[in-house]
Amino acid sequence: MAQYTEAVWLNASDLCSFEHVLEVSGLTEAELRDLVEVGVIQPTRQDPGRYYFHTECIVVARRARRLRDDFDLDAQGLALALSLLNRIEGLEAQLAQMRARLTTSPRPR
């Protein structure tokens, strides 16, 4: 029997707090601040001293924690790996968009 359950959509419109990102990602405060400073994770609102993030940032923060743990990365290496992955994702999205615009070869009829 299927259960209904709470589901939080990780998107570019809902917001969450700095503390929430820490809690669900497993990053330390210093690590998350570092990723914000180098621009890998961008807060949307910065009330005096308080960061707010789009919930999709949780995906990046969790990926950061996984890479940190699985490859023993330090802050520098982590930021570099994440920037490169962001760039690859951007390029892949562009490629997918270009592909969508191309027609497939016509089927013989």
Added chain:
Amino acid sequence: MKYVDYYKVLGVERDASEADIKKAYRKLAHQYHPDISKDAEAETKFKEIAEAYATLKDPEKRAAYDALGSHRQNEEFVPPGQWQHYFHDQDMDLSDMDLADLLAAFGARRGGGSRSAFSQRGQDFEVELPVTLEQLYSGAETDLTVHVPEPDAQGMLRRTAKTYRIQVPRGATEGQRLRLPAKGGPGLQGGPNGDLYVVLRVRPHSLYRVSGHDVYMDLPLAPWEAALGATVQVPTLGGMVEMQIPAGTVDGRKLRLAGRGLPTGMNGPQGDQFAVVQIVVPATLNAEERSLFEQLAKVSRFDPRSHLKGVR
């Protein structure tokens, strides 16, 4: 219980040194880590690799694993007596347990009293949920079954099937995630449960291709429809619509159906649908068609290659 040969997973000998094990893990992680690999099997392969490494890098866990004996990969086996004894005084059935869960339980119990006050958050799980474009368009509900470890009456973790009804958010896109709080692995010693992450994977569609919130499709036209203009029926995610083809439409032209793409959010504007024109010709002509085309060829002064004149 199914035996997993962790040495084989990492591709090392049973007497490999810690340094060799680490080296083998690093090499495989670079190849199969799901965050960096494009291998379709990366997720599953890396899970095995990480499980193997978590056990073999820790001398105590490695010794406990070695005590299980050597079996063939995936061979059904029963953990020897001292293992049963280690977990409980009475005999208990470990047969349907997952080897990784058993070793994780070993890690958690090690040290006994000194560790028992130390609570630990449960493991997060990530599963893919294939959805159709139609489901994304309308925001349908779908059921998702996952196998997550749950403690049984004796406190041992066993994989249990759970089915959740998921509301696919209207306007979601490929790769977007839903977080189901506390639906992951159970916390240890009173720690909170982990979370379950659901990754939406859009199944390829036979007609439509998606770009952001826009939807593209090929629209085949006969040469005379393209030349003279026509009214054609075009399918969209919301149903058939009538589309005017202007006279003189060229191959590859993108005709826009505004607001017929995917929704962008709860109340956001819809994306567009684009019909990409593909001019097709009949593979065979009947006598009458042939004669009409021949007549057209004779009277037409259209030269599609005028710009190539004089090119050497």
